[in-house]
Amino acid sequence: MANSQKGGIDKSVKYDRQLRLWGDHGQAALELARVCLINATAIGTEILKNLILPGTGSYTIVDGHKVQGEDIGNNFFLTKDALGKSRAKVAAELLAELNEDVSGDFMEECPETLLQTNPSFFNTFTIVIATNMCERTLLQLASYLWEKGVPLLVCRSYGFIGYMRLVVGEHPVVESHPDSAHEDLRLDRPFTGLVELCDRINLDNMNKKEHSHIPWLIVLYKYIEEWKRTHNGEAPKNYREKNQLKDLIREGIRKTKEGVPEEEENFMEAIKSVNTALVPTQVPSTVRKLFEDEECLNLHQESKPFWILLKAVKMFVENEGQGLLPLRGTIPDMTADSKRYIELQQSYIEQAADDIAVVTEKLQDILQSIGRGCSISEQEIKTFCKNAGFLRLIRCRSLAEEFEPRTAKIQEIAAHIEDEEHSDVIFYILLRAVDRFYEEYNHYPGWYDDQVEADVPKLKTCMNKLLHDMGLPPTIKDDYVHEICRYGASEIHTVASYIxxxxxxxxxxxxxxxxxxxxxxxxxxxxxxxxxxVEL
Incomplete structure (x- = not known):
């Protein structure tokens, strides 16, 4: 994202916090995105609010409804002056005031009509978000978007219950940002540049200041090598041996004339890092599984860049990498003088660059073999190699698979229903039953205040039919059915805001x-x- 200005505001300042979270390239992707929202409900406008504020490129609201009294009561983006007006138009105009960088549009049309007359309209969006849609239309939309490869996010706010379902055939994640991950230091399998740097350093010949400012990583490497010389070339493996290595490092701390250990923070950092630094370097099981995926093994001209890059990395691991992924090329901060730290940091950067160069060569060979031009940038290759250990792939099931009794995950659902006191999956069944109720009676249970009690047995019948179709016993308590009828399909703003x-x-x-x-x-x-x- 460039430091462009609009209305005198520098975007790098305006979006500073989120830039720290997902970077320039993440922000650029957001600013190019086109979002379609179906139904400007309370939950729908809350979702758009949270996408408009960070600078999503554009949005279009598809909604054929007029503003009703209940809309004004639970939707902050509708006012009493809007009664009887187009809900799509009013919501789009008020949401547009949140961020001048974002362009908004609306269509005063029901999604059912669009699906029948102009389904390709939905192909143009980065993601479609459907809120509070009836089951029949939702399944039609989901089936069409699934075929076209457009992600669908289904959201619902129903009384005190919130629901969200992601429908995407395949979504690779390169920058997964794991909460915790071991540093890629390779002390168990040091590379040439690290070995050469460490071999040039003699801890015994250093003065006091130098000795206390050698990076702990080098200190630890030196003592691991010393350990290996007396243990048949093997590094410490178990808890006892690692503690013995820590004691060996403690002995290396300089002492005063009185025999008191000096305060050498770098040595203490080395001792604290023994356990994590000696975790064996290997390819994670999640990445190995991706290596064996059919999409990686059988590339073709239309393969996504993710799979092409993955194949190049796989070839690197099996050859030059000797079973290891490309080096990440980063080191943590540590107590050290600038000269030594920069030298150490540079050795990792150079090795990472060498690994990237090898992967790039393999990538070019792959592109040529499948008859595809160079469509992957140097920055994409670099980012992929740096994050190769954290690659993830999400493959959701389609809504059709979920809703069809023959392919539904009946056993998983049954297990949750049996533990109804502790599992909220029971509300999934109830929301499905609510949709069946709507299809049969053309209104939601409890929608009319004077029919709440009358709708209870009707909803229970719909629920039991659903359970029967799924091959499950009718074991859900009547209390839940009464509660759902009491909601009357209302949207509570706090729930809508949370979801x-x-x-x-x-x-x-x-x-x-x-x-x-x-x-x-x-x-x-x-x-x-x-x-x-849950995965349903």
Missing amino acids: GGAAAQEAIKIISGQFVPINNTFIYNAMKQTSIT
Whole structure:
């Protein structure tokens, strides 16, 4: 993202916090994104609010409804002056005031009509977000988008229950940003540049200041090598041996004339780092699984860049990498003088660059073999190699697979229903039953205040039919059915706001290609303040 200005505001300042989170390239992807929101409900406008504020390129609201009284009561982006007006138009205009960098549009048309008359309209979007849609239309939309490869995020706010379902056939993640990860230091399998640098250093011949400012990584390397000389070339493996190595490093700390150990922070850092630095360097199982994926093994001209890059890395691992991924090329901060630290840092950078060069050569060979031009930039290759150990792939099931009894995950659902006191998956069944109720009676259970009690047995019948179709016993308590009828399909703004924030976060993950999105269903229970993510 360039430091462009609009209205006198520097974007690098305006979006400073999020730039730190997903970087220039993540922000650039966001600014190029086109988002389609179906239905400007309370949850829908909350989602858009959270996408507009960080600078999503453009949005289009598709909604054929007029503003009703209940809309004004739960939707902050609709006012009483909007009664009877187009909900899409009013919401789009008020949302546009949030960020002048974002362009908004609307269509006063029902999604059902668009699907019948102009389905290709939905092909033009980066992601489609559908809120509070009836099951029949949702399945039609999901089937069409699945075929076209357009991600769909289904969201719902129903009384005290929030629901979110991601529908995407294949979503690779290069920058997954793991919460915790071991540094890629290779002390168990040091590369040539690191060995040469460390071999030039003699800890015994240093003065006091030099000795206390050698980077702990070099200190640890030296003592590991000393250990190996008396242990048949083997590094410490178990808890006892690692503690013995720590004691060996402690003995190397300089002492005063009185025999008191000096305060050498670098040696203490080396001791603290023994356990993590000696974790064996290997290819993670998640990445090995990707190496064996059919998409990686059988490349073709239409293969996605992710799979082409992965194949190049796989070839590197099997050859020049000697079973290891390309070096990440970064080291942590540590107590050291600038000269030594920069030398150490440079050795890692140079080795990482050498590995990237080898991967690039293999990539060019692959592109040539599949008859494809060079469509992958140097920066993409560099980013891929740096994050090769954290690659992730999300493959969601389609809604059709989930809703079809023959392919539904009946056993998983049954297990959750049996533990209904602790599992919110029971509300998944109830929301499905609500949709069946709507199809049969053309209104949601409890929609009319004077029919709440009358709708309870009707909803229970719909629920039991659904359970029967899934081959499950009708074991859900009547209390849950009464509660759903009491909601009357109302949207509570606090629930809509919570799910709106979570959904916007998932949408940004899909748009930016960073962080790992859910797979595939998220259910929120505001009554208990609990949530669950399940693969259905």
